[in-house]
Amino acid sequence: MFPEDPISPEAAVDRFLTSLKTPARILVAISGGSDSTGLLLLLSEAQKAAPNLSISLCAATIDHALRPESADEARQVAALCASLGIPHRTMVWQNAKPKTGIMAAAREARYGLLAEAAEAFEANLIVTGHTADDQRETLRMRGMRAEQISTGIADAVLFDRRFWILRPLLFSTRTDIRAFLSARGVSWIDDPSNEDMKYERVRTRRQLSAEADAERDMRGAGQERLALASEGAEWLDRYFRLHGGLLGQVMPDGLKQDRAVLDYALGRLAAVFGGQPFVPGRVQMERLLAFAVGGKPGRMTVGRVVFDLRRDGLYLARESRGILPLVLRPGEAGVWDGRFAVRNGSVASIAIEAAATHSPSFLCLSQESSVSKSLGTEDSLSLHMESFTARTRGGWIPVTSTGMREHHFGHLPKAAWKRAIASAPALSAEGAYLASESVRSVDLAPYFALFDRFLTRFDFTFADRLSAVFSRVPYAEPPLRSIDGKTI
Structure with a gap:
C-alpha cells in the first residue's frame, strides 16, 4: 500500500475493498470529523453500489468526555449513521483523565473502546480515517526525534492481538475527502482541539508545508522494515535459543550476520526481554552492537536487559532491578x-x-x-x-x-x-x-510489550516467529487477500 502519489478517496476505498478477505463485518471509527465521515460515506456508497461485496458496516463513536460539546456531537454522528442504515453505538471514556499525557491516554482509551464495540457488533476488523495529511505530520514529528527514517503511521495494525485496524485513506488527502463530502452536501464537525497550539500535532500542522519527499521516505522505510522483519525471522530460526522461557541465547554465528538484521533483531529482543514497549534508542543500540560483535567476553545492560557475552554466544535476561510487584x-x-x-x-x-x-x-x-x-x-x-x-x-x-x-x-x-x-x-x-x-x-x-498491544504489519513476520519461540499462539493474520497489489 505504497502508491507513488496521493490517490482519490473513491479509488482508495475501491482498492481497499478489493484487497479485503470476505465476508467481512467492518467497524468504522467515526468522530464526526471530515476524514472519518468521508470514510463512512465512501464505504456506504461502495457497499450499495456492489451488494455482492459480502461486507456489512457498523460504526462507533468514542466520546472522550473532554469537552462539553462531545456528547451532542456523538448524537449527530448517530443520526447520520441512522440515516444511512448503519448500526452505531457511542462509547464513553469513563475513567479519570490524567493531568499530563492526555493525548496518549486518550489514544489508548480510544482503541480499547473500539475493540469493545467491535466485539459487541461481532465485527472482524476496524477502519479509521487517517489520511496522507496525518501521515505527513507524523513523519515530521518522528523525524524531529530520531535520525533514522520512520515508517510513519502503518496502514494495518493488530490491536491487542484481537483486531486488525486498517486505514484505507492513508494515501488520500483531506482536501479531496472534504471535496467528496461537499459534493454530496454532507457536513462535518470541526473539533476545536485541532486548532489548539498546546498540542504538538497542531503546531506541526501549522508549520508544515507540502513535502513530496515525505511519502517517498515512508515508502522506502516501510519496504525496508518489511524486508528486515522477514530476515530477522529467519535469523531467529537459525541463531536464537530460548531457555526456560527466561533466558535468551544468540549463537556465535548469529553475531556475524548482516549488521542491519542484527540491529533489527537485537533491538526487538531487548524490548521483549526488558518488557518495554519500544526498542532502545539509536545511541544505546550502537553501543550494544559494538559490544555484541566485538568478541570480548563481558556484560552490559541496555533497556533493562543484561547482555552477557561468552564464548558460546550472547545471553539475554531481564536485569533484577526495577521489577515491581x-x-x-x-x-x-x-x-x-x-x-x-x-x-x-x-x-x-x-x-x-x-x-x-x-x-x-x-x-x-x-x-x-x-x-x-x-x-x-x-x-x-x-x-x-x-x-x-x-x-x-x-x-x-x-x-x-x-x-x-x-x-x-x-x-x-x-x-x-x-x-x-x-x-x-x-x-x-x-x-x-x-x-x-x-x-x-x-x-x-x-507478553510482548512491543507487539501485543499494537503490532504493525511491518513487524508482523518477526513478531509471529518470536511468538512461536515463546510457545504462544500465532498472531491473527491480516484480513487481507492482497497487500501492495500482491496476493498473500
Whole structure:
C-alpha cells in the first residue's frame, strides 16, 4: 500500500475493498470529523453500489468526555449513521483523565473502546480515517526525534492481538475527502482541539508545508522494515535459543550476520526481554552492537536487559532491578513487568513478584518440548518432577526453581541462569507462595510489550516467529487477500 502519489478517496476505498478477505463485518471509527465521515460515506456508497461485496458496516463513536460539546456531537454522528442504515453505538471514556499525557491516554482509551464495540457488533476488523495529511505530520514529528527514517503511521495494525485496524485513506488527502463530502452536501464537525497550539500535532500542522519527499521516505522505510522483519525471522530460526522461557541465547554465528538484521533483531529482543514497549534508542543500540560483535567476553545492560557475552554466544535476561510487584484481585487481569500477562482466576488476591533464587518459588517456565527445535529451542522438560500444571496459555507451567535449575539447565552459565531465574514471576497470596490448587487457577503467558498491544504489519513476520519461540499462539493474520497489489 505504497502508491507513488496521493490517490482519490473513491479509488482508495475501491482498492481497499478489493484487497479485503470476505465476508467481512467492518467497524468504522467515526468522530464526526471530515476524514472519518468521508470514510463512512465512501464505504456506504461502495457497499450499495456492489451488494455482492459480502461486507456489512457498523460504526462507533468514542466520546472522550473532554469537552462539553462531545456528547451532542456523538448524537449527530448517530443520526447520520441512522440515516444511512448503519448500526452505531457511542462509547464513553469513563475513567479519570490524567493531568499530563492526555493525548496518549486518550489514544489508548480510544482503541480499547473500539475493540469493545467491535466485539459487541461481532465485527472482524476496524477502519479509521487517517489520511496522507496525518501521515505527513507524523513523519515530521518522528523525524524531529530520531535520525533514522520512520515508517510513519502503518496502514494495518493488530490491536491487542484481537483486531486488525486498517486505514484505507492513508494515501488520500483531506482536501479531496472534504471535496467528496461537499459534493454530496454532507457536513462535518470541526473539533476545536485541532486548532489548539498546546498540542504538538497542531503546531506541526501549522508549520508544515507540502513535502513530496515525505511519502517517498515512508515508502522506502516501510519496504525496508518489511524486508528486515522477514530476515530477522529467519535469523531467529537459525541463531536464537530460548531457555526456560527466561533466558535468551544468540549463537556465535548469529553475531556475524548482516549488521542491519542484527540491529533489527537485537533491538526487538531487548524490548521483549526488558518488557518495554519500544526498542532502545539509536545511541544505546550502537553501543550494544559494538559490544555484541566485538568478541570480548563481558556484560552490559541496555533497556533493562543484561547482555552477557561468552564464548558460546550472547545471553539475554531481564536485569533484577526495577521489577515491581503486581497485585490482582479475584477475576482481575494485568501485565506484570511488561513481560507476563496474568489473569487471577482464584478466590483470593494474589501478588506477582520477582522470584528469589535462594528459596523455592512457583515460576513460569516454558514447556519447550512442545516447540519445534527449528524455532530456536533445545531444552526439553519432563513433567515427572515436583511441578504443578496450571490453566495456562502457550505451554507454560509453574515449577519449583531448584528442580528446574539443577535437572534441566546445568549446561547453561550459572550466573546467566541465576539472573534469569531471579527475574521470573513468583506467585503469592498473603505473603505465602500459592498452593498447587490455587496456582492452577491463575493464567500466565509471555507478553510482548512491543507487539501485543499494537503490532504493525511491518513487524508482523518477526513478531509471529518470536511468538512461536515463546510457545504462544500465532498472531491473527491480516484480513487481507492482497497487500501492495500482491496476493498473500
